[in-house]
Amino acid sequence: MSIAAYPALRLRRARAADWSRRLHAETVLTPADLIWPLFITEGEGEEPVAALPGVSRWSMSGLVERAREARDLGIPCLALFPNTPSQLRTDLGEESYNPDNLMCRAIATIKDAVPEVGLLTDVALDPYTTHGHDGLVDDRGYVMNDATAEQLVRQALAQARAGADIIAPSDMMDGRVGLIRNALEGDGHHNVQIMAYAAKYASGFYGPFRDAVGSRGLLKGDKKTYQMDPANAEEALREVSLDLSEGADSVMVKPGLPYLDIIVRVKSTFEVPVFAYQVSGEYAMIEAAAAVGAGDRDALVLETLMAFKRAGCTGVLTYHAAHAARLLGA
Numbered sequence: 001m002s003i004a005a006y007p008a009l010r011l012r013r014a015r016a017a018d019w020s021r022r023l024h025a026e027t028v029l030t031p032a033d034l035i036w037p038l039f040i041t042e043g044e045g046e047e048p049v050a051a052l053p054g055v056s057r058w059s060m061s062g063l064v065e066r067a068r069e070a071r072d073l074g075i076p077c078l079a080l081f082p083n084t085p086s087q088l089r090t091d092l093g094e095e096s097y098n099p100d101n102l103m104c105r106a107i108a109t110i111k112d113a114v115p116e117v118g119l120l121t122d123v124a125l126d127p128y129t130t131h132g133h134d135g136l137v138d139d140r141g142y143v144m145n146d147a148t149a150e151q152l153v154r155q156a157l158a159q160a161r162a163g164a165d166i167i168a169p170s171d172m173m174d175g176r177v178g179l180i181r182n183a184l185e186g187d188g189h190h191n192v193q194i195m196a197y198a199a200k201y202a203s204g205f206y207g208p209f210r211d212a213v214g215s216r217g218l219l220k221g222d223k224k225t226y227q228m229d230p231a232n233a234e235e236a237l238r239e240v241s242l243d244l245s246e247g248a249d250s251v252m253v254k255p256g257l258p259y260l261d262i263i264v265r266v267k268s269t270f271e272v273p274v275f276a277y278q279v280s281g282e283y284a285m286i287e288a289a290a291a292v293g294a295g296d297r298d299a300l301v302l303e304t305l306m307a308f309k310r311a312g313c314t315g316v317l318t319y320h321a322a323h324a325a326r327l328l329g330a
């Protein structure tokens with residue numbers, strides 16, 4: 001038996017022409033792989049987010065325009081994040097489950113105008129609290145797990161009743177996926193999915209997002225008592241395992257690129273739909289690199305998104321979604 005070797009074997013043969021490169025591609029990236037995060041404002045028109053060049057907060061009419069844009073580009077789903085007016089933020093974050101809050105109005109408005117686009121809604125208290133934490137804090141500043149989970153259940157129900165398709169708890173409290181699933185079933189929302197932010201790390205890459213939802217200046221301390229330590233991978237598998245056992249339909253790893261190893265391990269261990277969140281700081285890094293000529297923006301966008309698909313992701317949340325879909329020739 002002869003083992004093919006150079007010069008008979010030349011891997012460059014398959015790369016020599018565009019048709020052949022396309023034929024041999026092991027991974028495909030399409031607009032249907034993308035979830036587009038959008039920020040909501042009570043204000044009129046469009047409010048650019050300084051820390052995220054090219055990203056804005058949108059009023060209701062702007063959101064409807066973005067939803068139509070997503071539909072026309074073949075982007076299946078939007079993720080919504082409200083910038084709650086500061087006078088409505090409280091220690092307990094009660095505005096999070098007001099059925100007339102910004103989020104619920106946005107859900108209902110978009111669903112009415114563009115029903116064919118899916119809506120993922122974030123469940124956590126940080127856009128609604130005076131202290132900027134994702135949960136309720138005790139007098140020592142510790143984020144209380146079980147009391148927070150009760151608020152999250154109320155928030156999830158309000159979103160589902162407004163028409164949300166995917167409830168995405170991003171708070172990292174223990175046990176909240178099971179509590180939310182039970183509440184959704186009890187309230188008749190049998191087909192409302194849960195995408196658990198299962199392995200969410202205490203990351204330095206969330207800064208621009210906190211500007212966008214108005215929590216950066218408010219946040220006291222850090223989120224290390226509930227978000228994961230970047231040193232840990234086995235713990236991510238335990239987090240995913242628990243969220244799946246509690247009824248998560250899909251799981252998320254967040255941030256994205258610095259945690260590709262986690263994506264691969266989660267995918268190969270559980271064989272369930274895994275999503276990555278290419279977060280605000282990752283977006284800002286690409287934009288900053290492009291702005292100083294350190295890299296070609298379009299190439300950086302497509303290469304990073306392809307990396308998530310190659311690692312095993314079912315889809316990616318990315319602020320570049322519309323731009324990427326256009327590049328993909330939708």
Ligand SMILES: NCc1[nH]cc(CCC(=O)O)c1CC(=O)O
Nearest residue numbers: 124126134170205206209279280
């Ligand atoms: N629970 C809040 C939440 N949901 C999504 C993000 C970050 C997304 C991004 O940076 O793009 C955060 C920030 C945080 O945990 O502080």
Ligand SMILES: [Mg+2]
Nearest residue numbers: 172173174239
């Ligand atoms: Mg957990």
